Amino acid sequence: MRAVRVPLAAAVAVALAAVATGCTEKTDAAKGTDEHVVKVTASDDACEVSKKEFPAGHVVLDVENTGSKVTEVYVLYPDDRIVTERENIGPGTRQKVNAEVKSGSYQIACKPGMVGDGIRQQVKATGGGKAAARDPKLDAAVAAYRKYAQEQADETLPLAKKFADAVKAGDLDAAKKAYAPSRIGWERTEPVAESFGDIDPKVDLREDGLEDGQDLEKDWTGWHRLERSLWQDKKITARDKELAGLLIKDLEDWQDKVNEAEITPTSMANGAKELLDEVATGKVTGEEERYSHTDLVDFKANVEGAEKSYTLLKPVAAKNEPKLATELDRQFAALDKLLDQYREDKKSYDFESYDKVGKAERKELSDAVNALAEPLSKLAAAVVAK
Template sequence: MRPVHVLAAAGAALLSLSALSACGKDDDASAKGGSGAIEVTATDSSCEVGAKTAPAGAVTFKVTNKGSQVNELEILAPDGKVVTERENIGPGTGAEVTVQLSAGTYKVMCSAGMTGKGPSQALTVTGQGKAVDPRLDEAVAAYRTYVAQQVDDTLAKATEFAAAVKAGDTAKAKDLYAPSRVGWERIEPVAESFGDIDPKVDLREADLKQGDKWTGWHRIEKALWKTGSLKGEGPYADQLVKDLQTLKSKVGTASISPTSMANGAKELLDEVATGKVTGEEETFSHTDLVDFKANVDGAEKVYGLLKPVVKERNADLASTLDDEFAKVQKLLTKYEKGDGYVAYDTVGAKDRKDLSDEVNALGEPLSKLAAVVAR
C-alpha cells in the first residue's frame, strides 16, 4: 500500500531521474522521442501543466512540487485507468517520468497528500508515434502473462488464508498471511491502476481517515498479532477474496506499455524504501522482509523482460542494474529463515540502514529505465 505520510527527504532521495530538457509553457509540447519535457507545477491545490497537446510516442513530464504536502503525478488514460504515476514527490522537490502515449485525450493529475484525487488538466495526444521495437511488444505480452499468474497465485493463497480466518485457526492464518501477499506485492503498481481495489485490500491502519471503512489484509493482520482473536473477522476475509476476484476480472484490461512497466519497477523500489525498510507496512506481523523480497522480485522481472533492449541501447545502465539487483538480493539472503525471513522487528538500525542504502543504490539507475526503453 502506498504510504501517504512520507518524509520529504526520502522522496527527494528516491525520485531523481536523468535530466531532460524542458519545453517551456507553449501550448504544443516538443516531447517527441523523449527529447523535451512537459513542465508540471504542483501545489496543494493546483496542477499547472505546461502543454495542452503532445505528439504520440514517448512523452516526458517534469514535475515540481511547490506545495507543502507530498504529492504524486498521475497520467490517466481516456478510460480513466492510470497509465503511469510517480509518487512521493516531496515539497520543494521534483521528478521526471517518461511514458509511451498513443493518440487520445489524457488527464494529467496532481494529488497532494497522495489521495488519488486532485486537480487535473487535459492533454491531447495526436499522431501515430514511431514504430515500437518488436522486442518491447514481446516484453509487454510476457509481462501480462506474469501479472495474471501473480494475481492467480494471490487469489488462491488468499482463499486459503480466508478459510483459516473463518475457521478461527489463528496459527494457520498467521502462517498463510505473508505468502498470500507475495503475488500482490510483485505487481502492485498494476493493481493500483484500478483505483479503489488497492485501498480495499491493502490499507494500513496508520493511513485511515475519519469515515474510512477498514478492510483487507492489514485489518486481519492486526486481529492476528495484536488482539489475538479472529472473532468477527470472517466477513472481512470473505471481502478480501471478493476484492481480489474483482482484480482478477479486471487485470486483463490493464494499460501496460514498456514505459509503464519501467515506471512500475521504480514504484516497487519506492514501496520498499517508504514502507518496507521503515517497518511501516507490516506493523503487527513484522513480515516486511517477505514484502521487500516480493517488491524487488517484481522490479527485477520487469528489468529482465526489458533487458535485451536496454543492453543494446545503454550497456552501462544494464551492467549497473545487473550489479545492483544482485547486491540487494544477496543482502536479503542474510535474513532468510526457513522458507521465509526473520521478523523485521529483530533487524537493528544499522542493518536497516544497510538495506536502505542498497535500495537507494538500485533505485537511482532504475529510475533511468523508462527513458531508455522510450527512445
C-alpha cells in the first residue's frame, strides 16, 4: 500500500482493477495508432490530454512527465473508482499504459508528487457496438483470475477474524502472530480491491496517507492502525477492539464484491505491474510495515499475485512476444529465489524481520524488483499485440 491514498479515488493500484469487456487482441491500438492513443502531459501544475474523446475499447495512454516531481496518472470512473493507473512516473520520463474501457464518461487525473485528488480532465469514450471477438485463451485467463481473486478473499476472512479476535481479547502476543498471515490474500490481489470505492483506504491506509484535515485517531482505520498499537504502543485499547471489528466488516464487504470486479486481460497485466510498484515503493523501503517489520511477507504475497496474473496470461503473451515471456520467466525465478533466502522453507511465511535486513541486501532486493518491473510493464501490450 503506497503512502498516499486518495479518498475520492478510493484506492489507488490496477495499475488497474479494471474495466470493460471484449476487446480483441488483434486491434490497431496494439500498434498504438493515433485513434486509440491519448497523450497525457503531466507537469507540476497541469495535466494536458491530446484528446477528450476517443473510441471505446483498447486505449493507450502515452504519458510524459515534464515536471520536477514524481507523478502518477489515473483513469477514473465518474464516481472515482479506478479504471487504470500508473504510479511513480519520474521527472523527464515517459510511460505507456494499456487499458480497456467501455463507452462513457471518465476522468484522467495527474497527481504531481503523488498526493491529493489530482489535476483532472473530463474525457469520453465513444461508440460501443458489439464487442470484437477475443482469443479464448484470454477469456480463460480472466475467468481463472476471477476465481483466484475470490479464493484469496475467502481464505483471508478466517485469518483476519483470528487476528481480530485476538485484538478483541486483548491478547497482544496472539494478535502479533496473526497479523501478517491475515494480510497475505489481500496483498496478492490488492489491485482488484482498489477498484471498489473506499475499501482499500479503510483497511490498508498507512499513517502518512491521511489527507489534510483528517484526524489520526478518528479517521485512520484498518490493519496499519492496529499494527501501530501492537508494536509501537504495545497495548490494546478499547478503540483498537472497535477497529478490529470494523476491519472485519470492511473485509467482508471486499469479499462480497470481488466477484463483481470488471477484469480484463490488460487489467490483469497492469495489476501485476502495480503489485511490483507496491513492492518498490513500500516493501523494499520498509515503509509498509514500519512497526511490525513484516514487510517480506507482503513482499512475497505481492510477487505471488503478480506471477499468478502473468502465468495465466502467458499462453497469449508467449505467442505474441516470446522473448518477453522468456525474460519474465527468468526474472520471476530470480526474485523468487532471492526471497526464499529470507525464510526457512518454501512452504512457510515465516520471513526474517525486515529491520534485520541490511542496506546491501535491501539494494539487492530492490535491484531484483526493478529488473522484473521493466519487462512486466510490457505485458499489457503483449497480450493485445497482433
